[in-house]
Amino acid sequence: MKRIALSLAISSAMLACNDSEDKEIGTVESVNPSPATKPDTTAATTSTVTNVDTTTRANVAAPDTSQKTAATKPVTLSNFWALESADGKVLNPAEFPNGTPYFEINLKKGKISGHVGCNGVNGSIKQQGNNIVIGSLVTTKSTCAAQKFEDKYLKDLSGRTIPYTIDAAARLILTPGPNSQYIYRKMQ
DSSP: OOOHHHHEEEEEHHHHHHHHHHHHHTTSSSSOOGGGOOOOOOHHHHHHOOOSSSSHHHHSSSSSOHHHHHEEEEEEEEEEEEEEEEEEOOOOOOGGGGGGOOEEETTTTTTEEEEEESEEEEEEEEEEEEEEEOOEEEEOOOOOOOHHHHHHHHHHHEEEEEEEEEEEESSSEEETTTTTEEEEEOOO
16 A cells, blocks of 8 residues: 555656646646646746847838938929028028918929918919929018018019029029029928
8 A cells, every 4th residue: 555655646746747847848738727727838938039139120120211211202392491591691580470481382283372471472383494483472461570571582582483403401492683592491
């Protein structure tokens, strides 16, 4: 009887030892264990995930395309443009209580619209080679502290054919006369 009890004890110990080894390496028991004795495979899954080099994978999955986008997508005349400088002088936003001048140019529709210092503005526009042809600009009728600037600005642009360039810094440069130049930055 002692031999049978000893044999059963050794068998139970060996079975328990085998079960714990199975749990450590994440194998599943062949019998349906009760929920309380189900082996925990989280450790095996976690160790697999933590051993992966995610830095390399992230670089492969999401390459930096910002420079490619800039190089393959040139800035066109049809855009929103904010006036940065007039006749070599950088604009001071404090001098424009109604907001600094800007334009939206839409060549497909042949329209230009925006704000010229005191008033909103609309008109027609078309491109001819390296020139733009702006029709008569129509404005609202407000006055403000920037009125003197607006009057000159409208005189330089309205009903005129104006040479333009878009430089390497994606700035639009209009040169309506020998002593007149307007530089715009593309609005985001």
